Every structure is written in structure tokens, then in C-alpha cells.
Amino acid sequence: MRVLCIGSSVLETTCSINEPIKENQIVRITEKNECGGGHAGNIAYLLGKWGIETYIASVVGADDAANKIKKEYENIGVRCDYIETTYDRKTAQNIVILNTTSKNKTIFEISNNANLKKYAFGMAPDVIVVDGNDFNASVSAFDKYPKIPSYLIVSRVNNEIIELCKYVNFIICNKETAEILTNMTIDYNNSATLVNVYNKLRQRFNKADLIITLGERGSVYAINNQVKIMPVVKTNIVDTNGAGDAYSGAFIYGMARGFGLEKSIAYATIAASLSTTKLTSRMSIPTLTEVSTYYDSKFGAANNPNNTMPTPNTGQSNATPETQTNTQVSANSNEAPTPSVEPENLNVPDSSNDARAMNMNTEGQNVN
Secondary structure: OEEEEEOOOEEEEEEEEOOOOOOOOOOOOOEEEEEEEOHHHHHHHHHHHOOOEEEEEEEEEOOHHHHHHHHHHHHHOOEEEEEEEEOOOOOOEEEEEEEOOOOOEEEEEEOOOOOOOOOOOOOOOOEEEEOOOOHHHHHHHHHHOOOOOEEEEEOOOOHHHHHHHOOOOEEEEEHHHHHHHHOOOOOOOOHHHHHHHHHHHHHHOOOOEEEEEOHHHOEEEEEOOEEEEEOEOEOOOOOOOOHHHHHHHHHHHHHHOOOOHHHHHHHHHHHHHHHOOOOOOOOOOOOHHHHHHHHHHHHOHHHOOOOOOOOOOOOOOOOOOOOOOOOOOOOOOOOOOOOOOOOOEOOOOOOOOOOOEOOOOOOOEEOO
């Protein structure tokens, strides 16, 4: 199994503070962490860390930042054959200001606006992943390998992103980009808006399977024409930066390993949730063992030898909350979907009252 990731590789600097930023004020940084970043880069890093033969195609400068990024890739087994060096621009950087009290963050993106010049991806990938930061290289890869699974991570919306959506088999976007693409608004107090946004995206990009991530509220997907929500795993949140990349990488891993859609989404949800318990987008990526152990502890690997999601209960049941199914929610309901079980915590309570825990003994919740 070979995966080609095309897009951004950046140097990410996370600066921790314990008070809000105000203009004309000196703010004391309590901690500084530096590592690689970028959507394609983080996904490649997770896949390499989880044992997938992964290649990253990016442009970096001829500087110390590039050396650090490439060393991180090499240490985890990610191949850098398709990283190009530009000598007239510096490596792109992200500066993350994290308020450790509120958990809010501000990200300053310093782009190098550099794209690949060579598209000779000769390693015959089995999967292509792009983050939309290099349109021409992405299209070239899709044209060269039109029959293999392809994924687009949508973190912003422009004409190139919209065009790339027409090429791929899977689109993963967040709430904000889904709203821009549909010119509609998701109202968490009205589950019908989730269904409407999802269905409009599905109509617009009917070639692709779609996932909309909703941060602490989980993710929306469809299976057997049923739109569902997979709630999050509750954690003690430290830093949410990079959780979306952990989600995307784990989902791609699961699909590449033949887990199927719903188990892959469960893995993605666990990986994203665990990543929020540590600082930075790269250093917070959990191990495959951590994710699979958590999954198996809830589903029971011995009772699930085929690596499939368990079939939910479908009638009246006297089972304990751990084995009851989630309730269905009508698309016309004005109530936000909630699990029918008590939250499952990762040893510590969540600091957010709105976060909902994954019911790890059922499939996702129906929302129409």
C-alpha cells in the first residue's frame, strides 16, 4: 500500500499564553514548541507513523526549517522523494498562539506561495491525498492515476478547490467550508440544517463520498443513503490544532486497510479526540496502538473478528446504557441530536459542557 500526499509542509511554532491577546500589549509566552505542520504534511506523518508507505510532495526553502521538517518525515518513515527545494523563498510557517486558559487559538500562516515544478510521480500510488495547496500537481496526479482512491481535504474555498472536488472520491470538509460551498448555515439546534447542507453538497459533488467535521460535535456522513452523526470521544482538551488532520489521516488509513466507512470514521474520531490532549498538530498525533486499543476496548476485538462496526440494537431493549443504540432524530426535528448513553470519558472529564461522547458500542446517530 502506497499513499501519495500532495500539498503543504510547513514549520509550525506553537506559543502558549495564559491571557487574551490585546493590541499595544506585551504578552508573556509561557511555552514554545516547534515541529512540522501543514495539512498534507500532518496526514503523511500520521500514515507513516501508522506503518503505511507514504510519500510527501511539497515545496520547502533551502533553510533550517526545511531540514527540520524533512528530518521529522524521515524519522517516521515518510519518503521525501517528491519534496522540492526553492532557493528564492523560505519554507512556509504557521505561528500558533494558544491561550491555555480558554483553549482558543490564533494562527498566522506565512505562505511561500510555491508550487511543485515536477509532476513525475513514478511510485505508482494506491491512494492520492491532496489538501488543495497545489492545484496543478494535484490534477496531474489525478490524470495520471484516475482509477485509484483519491481524497481532498478542504480547509478553505476558492475556484481551484471547487474544481478539485470534481476529481476525487472522498471530500472531507469542516463546518465553515461546507457552509461556504452550499451558501447555507448549519444550526446545531435544528438537525434538519445538517441534513440539508450535507444533501446539497452531495448533489453538487455527486461523484464523491462526503464527510463534514463539526469539531466537538462530531462528524456527519452518509451510509446507505442515511445521514448520520458520529459523536466525539470526550477528552480533557489541551490543544485542538491539528485534530482535523488526525481525523483525515486516520480515516484514510482505515479505508486503505479495508475497514469500511463506519469503522474508519470511528478510528478517525478516536484519533482526532486523542490528539486534542497534547500540544501541537504534529506531536499530538496518537499512535496506532493507542487508537486501536481504545476502539477494541469499546467494541471488543475478539467479538468482532471481521473488523466491522457492530450491528445496532433495533427494538426495545433492556440492555445497559453501554449496549443501547443511539436514538434516531428526524430531519424535521428542532432538537440537536444527542447520544442515548452516558458519555465515555478518557479517564478525565471534558472541560466543555457541549462536547458529546462517542457511544462506542453503536454506529453513528441517524439524523433523518
